[in-house]
Amino acid sequence: MNYLIGPIRELLTMDGLPDKGPIADELLQPVPNAGILFDENGILETGDFELLKAKSNEQPIGIIELKDDFVCLPGFVDSHTHICFGGSRARDYAMRTAGKSYLEIAAEGGGILDTVRQTRKATQEELTAGILKRIARHLSEGVTTCEVKSGYGLSVNEELKMLRAIQQANSKTPADLIATCLAAHTHPFDFDGTKQEYLAEVIEKLFPILKDENLCSRVDAFVEQEAFQAEDVSNYFKAAKELGFDITIHADQFTATGSAVAAEHGAVSADHLEASTDKEIQLLAESGVAPVVLPGASLGLGCNYAPARKLLDAGLPLVIASDWNPGSAPMGDLLCQAAILGTAEKLSAAEIFAAITDRAAAALKLTDRGKLARGQKADFMLFPTSDYREILYNQGKLKPEQVYKNGQKIN
DSSP states (O other): OOEEEEEEEEEOOOTTOOSSSOOOGGGTOOEEEEEEEEETTEEEEEEEHHHHHHHGGGSOOEEEEOOSOOEEEEOEEEOOOOOOOOSOOHHHHHHHHTTOOHHHHHHTTOSHHHHHHHHHHSOHHHHHHHHHHHHHHHHHTTEEEEEEEOOSSOSHHHHHHHHHHHHHHHTTSSSEEEEEEEEESSOOTTOOSOHHHHHHHIIIIIHHHHHHTTOOSEEEEEBSTTSBOHHHHHHHHHHHHHTTOEEEEEESSSSSOSHHHHHHTTOSEEEEOTTOOHHHHHHHHHHTOEEEEOHHHHHHHTOOOOOHHHHHHTTOOOEEOOOOOSSSOOOOOHHHHHHHHHHHHTOOHHHHHHHTTHHHHHHTTOOSSSSOSTTSOOOEEEESOSOTHHHHHTTTOSOOSEEEETTEEOO
16 A cells, blocks of 8 residues: 655755765755655655645555654665674773773783674674664664674674674664675684685675575675785685675775775775775775764774764765674764764864765665655655754764654664
């Protein structure tokens, strides 16, 4: 059955905007007193509510008439998260705010490897339950598509456990979970061999199962001095691409070492970029690699933001993601982080919204969401306000009152 919802005080379709570079707010052009005609398969039409309502006399239709003022946006797309994990790193956070360094925390048993130990102790069912709890909150805040990485297993069997948990969770939530294999997160503490030998084992034993079970279509690596170097991941990425996986990279978080690797291997995106300089920005622009910035990690670690303004001005399609993880980015509030980054980097509302809707979808190679137009998924949300500017003005405290996923009302 078809449904018509409205009247919507302001409808931001995000359609027809530039797919890269700066976006002026004047280009948003909110549709006033709008309606969305949709079914479970997607959006059929958007436009003036009364005109769409008049057309409804021609066929049976369900009218969802709104009595209050709302602003409507497409469902948010969070293109970089680590919401499959076991345990907590609250101890790390307290130590960090008290002044201890990353290396000092790691030396006292904290850091990524602490989460690895806790994740290995968890069953697949426990990991699935944790994902479902986190994605339920994300959904309530308007995130209808969410990328989820492995990377806290760091062995063939444990990485499989994580990716199967992501797959299982995807079958139990209305949200779409996009799995990414991050077996190259860091060198396992219990692997008796070199980094390259570990990755060779991943290529030989893990990659074929990922294909056989269709567990993911994306492969990631953390390219950083304390993780993996360019020479370590060369064969890993070549093997992944030969099998048809897309490539994404944790790049330039602490040192400017990953952007060149992303360009060399034709990565879909380079994520983090807090340490990127003009040289790396130019390299990404020339190679067509999408930049994904993660303000949640900057907030969690107390470090500088990625140069979002410079990335846009270089003609790149800026994407903002939450990096929700138990260590460096525990907040997980995508809208809040995007709003705060906007004030720091002087981003327009149009640039911020695009970075968490259509441009974020493009960074996941998803062409059927991120906009409110014919043929797109009926993923949208209604904010209880009459002015779209109020959403970012409230820095994440104004939450959507209604969220629709695939045409179904979630809350």
